[in-house]
Amino acid sequence: MGLLGLLVGLGLLVVFAFRGWSVLLLAPFAALVAALFGGEPLLANLTQVFMISAAGFLAQFFPIFLLGAVFGKLMDDSGAVTAVAGFMAERLGERRVVLAVVLAGAMVTYGGVSLFVAFFVIAPMARSLFRAAAIPRRLIPAAIVLGTSTFTMSALPGTPSIQNAIPMPFFGTTPFAAPGLGIVASLVMLATGLWWLRRAEAAARRAGEGYGEDTEDATERAAADELVRERATTAREFDPAELRHGQRSGAPSPVVSAILPLIVVVAVNLLMSLVVLPRLDVSYLAEPRFGSTSLAAVAGVWSVSVALTAAIVTTIVLNWTRLPALRQTMDAGANASVLPAVSVASLVGFGAVVASLPAFTAVRDWVLAIEGGPLVSLAVATNVLAALTGSASGGLTIALDALGPTYVELASRTGIDLGLMHRVAVIGSGTLDILPHNGAVVSLLAICGLTHRDSYFDIVMVGIVTSLLALVVVIVAGSVLGSF
Known part of the structure; x- marks a missing residue:
């Protein structure tokens, strides 16, 4: 019955x-259903397991x-994200439109700009560029996903994404963990993703497909869509509803004022970490008042926090006017962080309840028994949990909370x-999380005015397969050569 409860709760x-x-409603309810099937005390699981784990994540x-x-909100309102996107489009020109969109997304997200800020700024620019170049608009989401949600989220050394921060307290690592392997992985994702997009573009040109019929107000409608908001907040660290607040420039x-804060994030992160x-x-x-902890447990979060503060x-100094x-x-940016953080924390609380149930022992033993060694079983665990929750950060935290030690x-x-x-x-958390129910996928398609039928296959190829x-x-290189 306990194992059935786990499956029912997840379902x-x-x-x-x-x-x-x-x-926020689903996670505690699903956790209590799993506990009920396992014959465990409900209120104790709610207050002493779910809430304590959620609070610990926060x-x-x-x-x-x-x-x-x-x-992210400061970069958006100052016009810096728009400037970076326009700079890439101008430099690469109409003949390399897809590359311009990919690199614009990569530059701003690796520099610390929240994913949904990038979505809402880059999507309109991409529509304009793709229309001028007669490239099918159904390829826009895949180009944006490749630039914003693959290598800059999980592989590039030092990326300030929340996914890259989550393992640091568990493993005592820094944002620059395994930098050589991270660069190799980034090149694999970028090269194979661009190859697929060029192939799709060439096939569309041979078929005379063209850009297609546009939906100009899709971005505005997506920003006001409550369903998009609910799905988005578990996927990344920004509440799209706050994009309408504040005041944009x-x-x-200027390009220099736009790019310099992105460079500061990477440079300060590196300096603090190393x-x-x-x-x-x-x-x-080590004192009890500081949690009897160690530098290894907090250094990563400290490094990223100082880098983002700098x-x-x-951004404020360069773009004051x-x-x-x-x-x-700044109020809108602060408010935009709350719902995503609490939503992911709720997923973590759900995972903590599941991991505490006696039936979870069978699941843990199955994961650890997967052939190929610890790296393979870790990759499978993060993939499966990210896929089930539709959240890379939620799935990764659940996996490491349960199996990290x-x-x-x-x-x-x-x-x-x-x-x-x-x-x-x-990297494992950022693969199968891009399933159809993933909040970022649903949101991006709404922003672009497209459906899963239009664009999801290409998203799978550049987001999951790469x-x-x-x-x-x-895994192979690390097993043979070790970490580098």
Whole structure:
């Protein structure tokens, strides 16, 4: 009965989340259903397992949600994201439209801009470019996914994405874990994704397909759609409803003022991770009032938080005159972080209840018994949980909450570098999460005025297939050569 309860709870979560029900209601309800089937005390599971685990997630990662959302909103309202996208389009021209869209998305998301901010700015630009180049608009979502939701989310060393931050407290790693393998994985994703998009574009030109009929107001309708909002908030760290608040600049930011904050994020993150924090005396962290913790458990979150703070200050200083409603803009960014953070925390609470049930022992044993070693079983665990929850961050946290200490022990016993574990876990979480019910996919299609039938196959090819291929390459290379 306990195992049946796990399946019923997961099924309820997936089905109703796909229908647009709030995960804030679904996650505790599904957790209690699983506990009920297992004959476990319901109120104790709600207050002592679900809520404590959800609160623990917020305590660890809310600063990244908050600072990332504020930075993204400032970049949006100052016209910086528009400037970066326009710069890439101008430099690459009509003959390389797809590449321009991919690189524009990659540049802003690797620089710390929230995914949904990038969606709402890059999608209108992509429509204009694809229309001028007579490329089918059904390929726009795939081009945006390749640039924003693959290698810059999970593979590029130092990426400030929440997914890259989640393994750090578990493994004691930094945002630059396994940098060489991360670069290799990024090249695999980018090269294979661009190859597929060029192939699809060429086939469409041979068939005389053209751009197609456009839906100009799709972006505005998506921003006001409550169903899109509910699905989006479990997928990434920005509440789309807040994009309408604040006040956007009437003109794009100068390119230098737009790009410099993105560079600051990467540079400060690198400096904090590899130079500043390792040299600090933080012995005080062992004191009970600081949680009796260690630098390894907090260094990653500290590095990303300082980097985003530095980028926020840089954005304000460089774009002061283009932020006419600074307080409203920052308020909107702060508000935009709350619902996604609490939604993902609720998924984590659900996972904690499931992991605490006696029936979960059978699931854990099955995962650890998967042939191929710890790296393969870790990749399978993060893939499956991200797919079921439709959330890379939620699935990854659930997997590491339940199995993280076990994988640390296995790594020590087998000689696997924890940086390699980190990179495999993050890339694994960013593959099968891009299933049809994923909030980012649903939102992006709505923003582009397209349906799953129009564009989902190409999203699968550039989002799932390329990431799975990169994951295989990282596991094989890491197993043979070790972490680098």
